[in-house]
Amino acid sequence: MNRGYHRPQEDRSTCTFYTKIGACRHGEKCSRKHIKPTTSRTVILSNLYENPRLNKNEDEFNPKQLQEYFDQFFKDVFIRFSGIGKVVAMVVCENENNHLNGNVYVRFSNTQEADVATEVLNQDWFNGRPVHCDLSPVENFVEANCRAYDDNSCTRGDHCNFMHVRRPTKAFEDGLFRSQQKSFLLRKLEEARKQLAPKAEPEKAPVTAEASVEEPPKEEAQPESATTMIQQLFA
Numbered sequence: 001m002n003r004g005y006h007r008p009q010e011d012r013s014t015c016t017f018y019t020k021i022g023a024c025r026h027g028e029k030c031s032r033k034h035i036k037p038t039t040s041r042t043v044i045l046s047n048l049y050e051n052p053r054l055n056k057n058e059d060e061f062n063p064k065q066l067q068e069y070f071d072q073f074f075k076d077v078f079i080r081f082s083g084i085g086k087v088v089a090m091v092v093c094e095n096e097n098n099h100l101n102g103n104v105y106v107r108f109s110n111t112q113e114a115d116v117a118t119e120v121l122n123q124d125w126f127n128g129r130p131v132h133c134d135l136s137p138v139e140n141f142v143e144a145n146c147r148a149y150d151d152n153s154c155t156r157g158d159h160c161n162f163m164h165v166r167r168p169t170k171a172f173e174d175g176l177f178r179s180q181q182k183s184f185l186l187r188k189l190e191e192a193r194k195q196l197a198p199k200a201e202p203e204k205a206p207v208t209a210e211a212s213v214e215e216p217p218k219e220e221a222q223p224e225s226a227t228t229m230i231q232q233l234f235a
């Protein structure tokens with residue numbers, strides 16, 4: 001019954017910019033479908049990083065200060081995110097167009113952590129502005145990256161639809177991920193200690209002959225795993 005005028009099917013096909021880069025310049029008005037994921041390990045925080053270069057007072061920052069400013073921002077938000085879940089990767093855009101400007105993408109170690117992040121972070125404020133956090137379909141940050149920008153040769157300026165990634169100082173970033181790893185191991189260790197604690201309690205009571213006879217043999221797997229964790233910490 002295809003009588004009359006009808007639009008060709010590709011009109012409503014999927015928007016590859018939304019799928020691969022997590023944002024498209026047409027936003028809600030895009031003629032192609034933006035299929036929001038129902039589960040994802042990646043979340044997007046739109047326009048979170050305020051690039052001083054785009055502000056009027058850009059002259060106040062020399063390149064070194066700009067990097068220090070960015071490193072501090074990266075640290076502040078990284079610590080917030082790693083308090084929610086294990087951050088596997090984090091990317092910050094410094095594009096000059098509205099749909100990518102200051103976007104922060106965070107990949108967590110699992111989808112549950114990303115779900116919690118969208119719940120919790122949407123109640124946050126950052127630098128006096130409400131935070132907006134959503135699940136993102138972006139799977140591959142390398143594919144989304146504008147390589148020309150990395151080489152200082154992107155000529156598309158604010159028309160570029162790929163990520164212009166601002167990177168923290170390498171050693172600084174490595175230090176943050178190492179600290180996160182240590183804090184996760186410490187948390188696991190603490191959990192293991194708590195599991196061991198109730199076993200220690202009955203020993204405080206006076207030991208009678210019957211009690212020691214009734215004491216069933218218990219699995220002793222926990223102390224071993226705790227030791228392994230300590231070894232990992234100081235490896």
Ligand SMILES: [Zn+2]
Nearest residue numbers: 015018024030
């Ligand atoms: Zn689109």
Ligand SMILES: [Zn+2]
Nearest residue numbers: 146149154160
């Ligand atoms: Zn570019």
